[in-house]
Amino acid sequence: MLTAVSIDANNEIFFLAYGIVDTESTESWTYFFRNLRCLFATEGCHKDDWTFISDIMRGVDAAIHDFYPKETRRICCQHLYFNCKTAGWSGSTFHKLFWIAADAYNEYVFEKAMTKIKEHDVAPEKYLRDVLEQWSKKMFDSKVCCDHNTTNIVESFNSCTKAFRDMPMLTLLEAVRNWVMKRVGSRFDKAINMEPDQLIEYAQNILQSRSDDSRFCHVTLCGGGGEREFEVRDRHVKFPINQDLMTCGCGKWQGSGIPCKHGLRVIYHQRLEPTNFISTYFKGAAYKATYARHIHPMANPTHWPSFDVPQILPTNVKRSAGRPTKQRRRAPHEARKGKRHKNNWNFQGVEA
Structure with a gap:
């Protein structure tokens, strides 16, 4: 699939x-x-x-x-x-x-x-x-x-979708559709009540985390000219900030669309609202547009209309020897699921 x-x-x-x-x-x-x-x-x-x-x-x-x-x-x-x-x-x-x-x-x-x-x-x-x-x-x-x-x-x-893998093809496709329909439906209901400028929960959590870190940053210089430029010192490193372009020298602001701790330090220094400096992708209007339509329900297959078309039979597939694998093949660098570490106890000198 x-x-x-x-x-x-x-x-x-x-x-x-x-x-x-x-x-x-x-x-x-x-x-x-x-x-x-x-x-x-x-x-x-x-x-x-x-x-x-x-x-x-x-x-x-x-x-x-x-x-x-x-x-x-x-x-x-x-x-x-x-x-x-x-x-x-x-x-x-x-x-x-x-x-x-x-x-x-x-x-x-x-x-x-x-x-x-x-x-x-x-x-x-x-x-x-x-x-x-x-x-x-x-x-x-x-x-x-x-x-x-x-x-x-x-x-x-x-x-x-691991539980669907052993199902027949049509049942598999219907199970995936049903799984998607439930999740899209719940987000569709969530998006209805969102305000256009309301921040998504994911962006709120990142903003809160970076806001806590911004306390250790200091605005050391304000630039003049047409653009609002600032210099922020984070311990012993200085980062240039362009508030109009919403960029920072660390690259995290423009890379994620959410102000980094240096950018937040400038925003708080200017007594501004951080929400205005977050990409529109993380706001309610975009979320409502993403889930503007939900997946429509389907009738039971027994109620589907019949068509005069040739019946497609399953292909002849030679089954491999052994029991089919159900677990995902893990790469060598991944830890084995449920593997227990043996304790190397030394029982020398212990009498039964």
């Missing part, structure tokens, strides 16, 4: 499309993205500059580029790190430096981490430099206002 999921303003799963194919290949992904493009066109959306994030799956790159020539490709950093680990580049030092580079919002932090990776080992630094897809947050387009660099949202969807 191929799926395309997105993230709404509340950092929750927004389901787009799903389909059943025989195997994961260039042909099947081409079929999937062609129909996804037709789906967008039906809703009046003809944009080509979508941002896609995935691991390196067979056939995805070629299929996306055929139907979305202006697309932006991100790669899941968790899978990218696993590729590095498979190549022999591991250890606590590399792990720490890799994620510092991956989560860096500005060029300085990224280059400093990459320099230390190079000092640790030249090979992984060259490999990461040659990655064509975007993987560090400093590479992301600020207009997207989404700083996700992993596919955890997809893993969450797979976990939620």
Whole structure:
């Protein structure tokens, strides 16, 4: 089952499309993205500059580029790190430096981490430099206002629909539709009562967290001229702030669409309201537009109208030997679910 999921303003799963194919290949992904493009066109959306994030799956790159020539490709950093680990580049030092580079919002932090990776080992630094897809947050387009660099949202969807995998095909599709319908319906009801400028709960939590951290920052200089520019000192580091452009030298404000602690320090210093400096993506108007329509209920299959069409029989599939696996195959870097650690007790000298 191929799926395309997105993230709404509340950092929750927004389901787009799903389909059943025989195997994961260039042909099947081409079929999937062609129909996804037709789906967008039906809703009046003809944009080509979508941002896609995935691991390196067979056939995805070629299929996306055929139907979305202006697309932006991100790669899941968790899978990218696993590729590095498979190549022999591991250890606590590399792990720490890799994620510092991956989560860096500005060029300085990224280059400093990459320099230390190079000092640790030249090979992984060259490999990461040659990655064509975007993987560090400093590479992301600020207009997207989404700083996700992993596919955890997809893993969450797979976990939620795990109970449906053993069902027959039609029952599987109907179970997924019902699962999506319930969640979209509850958010549809939630969006009705929201004010246009009301902040989403996800943005409120981030704002509160960064607001607490802003207490340790100090506005040291106010600039003149047409733009409201400020300089904020965070311990021993200074960051330039442009309040009109809603940017900060740390990169987190423009990268996430929500003011960073340095930007909040300036906003509080000016006696202004932080809500006015948050991207409209995280406000009630956008959330209401996202869930403006809900998924309509369907009648029981026994009540469906009959059509005079040929009956499609299931294909002859040779069953593999052994019992079919039900658990998701975990990568070598992932912890085994429910695995207990054995205690190495020393019973020497103990008499029964």
